[in-house]
Amino acid sequence: MTAKSHHHQKRKKSKHHAPASSITTFEEVDDSSVNGESKGQKVVSVLEYLFPVVAGLCLWRSVSTGKESSPWSTLLLGRSQRLALDDDIINWTTLLPEPQSSDLEEALGSYSASLCRFVMSQSMVPGGSSSAGWGIFSLVDIEPQDKLLYGDMRIQLVDVQNHQYEGLAHLLYNYTWKAKYGTVEGTEVQTVVPGMSMLSNSGWDHHFQAMAGKPTPPEPGTDGTRGSPTAGSFTHYHNRQYFAIQTVPKGQEILVNYGQNFVGEKLAHATTDGAAPLTLASLQKPVSELQTNGMCLDNIASAEAPGRGGRGAFATRDLLKGTVVVPLPLIPLNRTSLDMYTDSRYPNAKKQLLLNYCYGHENSTLLLFPYSPVVNYINSVGKDEPTNAVLRWSAQAQNLEQSLQDSAQDILASRRWGLLLEVVATRDISQGEQILIDYGQTWHDAWTRHVQQFQPDNDCSRSPPYVYASRLNQLKMVRTQDEQAQNPYPDNVETFCVYQYSETIQYNPWPHHQHGSKKDTCRKVTHEACPPHTRMVPDYLRPCRVLDRKEGDAFYTVEVLNDDKGSVDAGSIPWGERHIVTGMPRNAICFLDKVYSTDQNLASAFRHEIGLPGGVFPTAWMDLE
Template sequence: MVFIAILAITPRYSQGIGGLHVFALVWLSLFACLSTTASCDLYLAQSTIPEAGLGVFTGISRNPGDILGAGDVCIPLLDPGTHHDDLFDPFDDFVWMGEDMGMKMEIESQVKAFCPGLDCAINCNLALINVEKHGVDFDDAGLHRSQHPGAGATTPYFNSTTKVKRRLPAGGELFKDYGDSWFTSRQKFDGVPLSDDFAVAQNLVDTAFNLGDANTDRLHLQHLFEDILIPIGEIWNLTTLKALPSSFDEVLIANREDIGMTHQPNATRSLEWLEVNGKCIDNIVPGRSTIDGAGHGAFASRNLPKGTVVTGTPLHHIPFQDEFTPMYRVVTRGQKQYLDRREVAGQQLVLNYCFGHPQTTLLLCPYGFGVNYINHNRSKANVRIRWAQNGITSHDESWLLKSPSEMLAETGAHLALDYIATRDIKRGEELFFDYGEGWEKAWYEHVKDWQSTKFWSSMYRNGRDWDSELQKLPLRTTLEALADPYPQTIQIRCHSILDEDAWTNFTRSVFEYGYPCEILDRVKGEDTDYMYTVKLTTEPHNEYDTEFESSETLVVNNVPRDAIRFVDIPRTSDIHLRDAFRQFIGLPNELMPEAWKNLKGKA
């Protein structure tokens, strides 16, 4: 099937914050064409991996190249290790490196990407990696900081898609590759076979079969496995032995297909089991909101009768908001930067995506698919939330009796919400939820204050704007920029390919950031485009780029315009605005347990 969608970011507010521009009818036609052999195409349920919590399962068979879901939003967590020195990090096992998600230039130090939805819920089984990430797109939905009070209040990183890479049976659990370092950096996974172990194990299986011939009978092959393969395997380390098939029948499967297929039966749930024990997570598709200026909204992918569980979401818990979401003022002294913990400069953007209540320090951050697309609209609300059934999607009712302090010992999900249709909802109808009086009051106060400051940012353009607007114009040389400088909020970076012969038919990756550079000279190219001589200042290597071990200055000739990019100076994008809107979504009073009320005087 061929379909076209225009994508941007998630809206959070009915008052006009922009979002992901997806044609809802196109997505809905996609869902209509899917197999009807199951009542749901994606489920959230207990993982087949012991003690791994929840996992995502397919309700229909899938083939390599299939796209799952409609794309998740990704929220930057800015330098969490510096701003938050507390050891409690509820997102640690659920984030991707921000550099891999296009976020490197948000901040000079570490940035992590929290992508609630499929990205956050899919587990990793290194023997059976069947889906892969496809990065993210960037779009601020045209919310200029001088024209809209919602600028900086939503993440511009969106459409983090998931693609099938090997055949999946109906009921199969989805697994993404976290990378070996994710396991080696966590002591509890000592002894878990890694990628190389499964590769070596596969090679041992293939070697054993290559010792025979086409007429080798089953008994002889079994002898090769038990008397040759296993002894050979014993010279390898313990984790490699764990990666070997556990029976001769599995050896036959591993030789016929691969070792991953020997793990498929244990990684598959029956559709009947998923219907009873899981939550359908494909009742929501994103699309253009019906609220003027709201951007993206959540729409029903099928008819949803009153009382239907539209979707369910587990929750990350942050027992003490003030120890995780505040961001402190950065002070520069000479060549070094410090945090002044006496002054809070802002809040992490993730606050806008979490539930809170004025009587507790506890924050609850949902990571179910689709929930972050539901806009606020008190008068048109057609869904409400309730606590999930005990034991389903990791909800543990005993946690409603715990105080925030007692929650510090656990970082896994123990609480979950259901989103319930409050009336019959037709396929294609937009979903709305009431964020609460506190949220509305905070928003209107923000709009009032913002009106008095919007003039000062009217001339702002981000790096992507400059890149687009100046694409066909000659770039200023260093000397020219002395008389006509570029804004102080942007810098020029050049692609890191240093071999001039490699510029032919050049295309750059969205995640290739290049290095800071200066334009020394330009000459007219053969096809009227300019070619540039640039001076690169390389940066020391990190775990993603080992080309340079220390900074170097290099001059490169004949660099095309497509290899040069304007980017934002760190800490200057909209999400860093001091007056960007920050407010948690209100947890309804009727869902608020007494045990959580550690701020009773602030009701």
């Protein structure tokens, strides 16, 4: 039974329960209710108390409304749900990463300018050449809590099951995470997280040395906000940062926690060649071998790149002409799998944003998605601008000659592992310089057409104009419903409140809760209240209407509502009840963007794959006219 249907069952039971009204009490949050995953919880719970405490005096009354939202069912996408990593297992977790904007400064400042720290090499996980593929190895000794590489980019795949997704099966089953932070982008969102999340292999039981920290909220960036042709053409989600959770000696392959024993079961019973049980120590390579054959992964870091849509990739050290700047392991995808159908539910849909991060050729069905750290940030020069780097096939690609002769369909059908491009410096590149390749004539033509035809989302015609919810969350005061009637907020935002009464408590075996005397409780919430610019909607965030304001801007009376998607969970407001909360502090009221309102969903957003240079994309793969 899925988590959702389980909740639904609970919810049904509660209909027959007569609610009583009473003053609420507070409870400490039991983190397992949010997290649902035991791994790493000890660390979670300790650091969680570092978050600001949000609490309010909560009182609910029940009044019949006669209205119930319909249960929401969802198509689960097999194993991909099991990964469930993004923001979920590590929900509000442990080690707080710095915002990604500091990556470059950090890379330039504290990292040794000359030494490569992390390399890509063939994995030592058993079955390496056929199943585990590439892996990430450390060239330095690592201590617990050290940052590993830079934060991963997150790309939201929207409502795949309602569009074309057959060709995405491999990606979805093996490489996507459940998106909570990205849920603002659609009804069902899965997150593709190229970088450490996709390139490193999974550990087993407690055998893994890295965990992702709390992801940072989406950043609109200084470039490409509404009104610019770049709006919606790049992701706002960054910084899935990994940290070491134990000592990692140099030469070691770094295994991360995928959660839910994704690969773990297999590895738990694996043995080394000498039939000894597999240990982390058996996944080591000689440092000299890695220095010779490993491909450096930390020559580039990301930072804002004004004028080129969002962010870019910058050299963390001086790179001589001819240096391999970064390897690009590739996942083959079918072009049609990124098509989105347009119907009344998805009027703006056209292509998944992922297309902008794929390499391809206009005459081929085949798209290639690179998944090593930071590569997806590499921008193009403008038309006729000079480049400082170029793409070519790597000599370390697996079965390259055969692959270049096979058809696009063969490659798609075989879900080929080992296709590998590399970015090579075409001149000396200085530390801090942006890496710029040429996306090709077809891309430039498409971009020029897009800029010429671009009609900005005319903010001035809207009253009040579009604003990112994150900006409203910085305001000290929230308008009441009456005030909003005179002075409304922009229609792309909604108010949510931190509220978690405990309906589940009636299923608790405590005897005094068994006889209809449900304990009305509003929990002390030890999380940050408002996740900016997102609609995370964890159990403790509910849509709400602001009824009254007290003591200046400090406290509010709100009515807490159910999600208009009709989703039902343990904390849904039961049918026939109204939950009015008094004494709600300002920071427990959050502005969230409405689903489908953000840049990624703009009808005008640019969508085009990156062109591989002439001669690099093999003619054998060109199966379209």
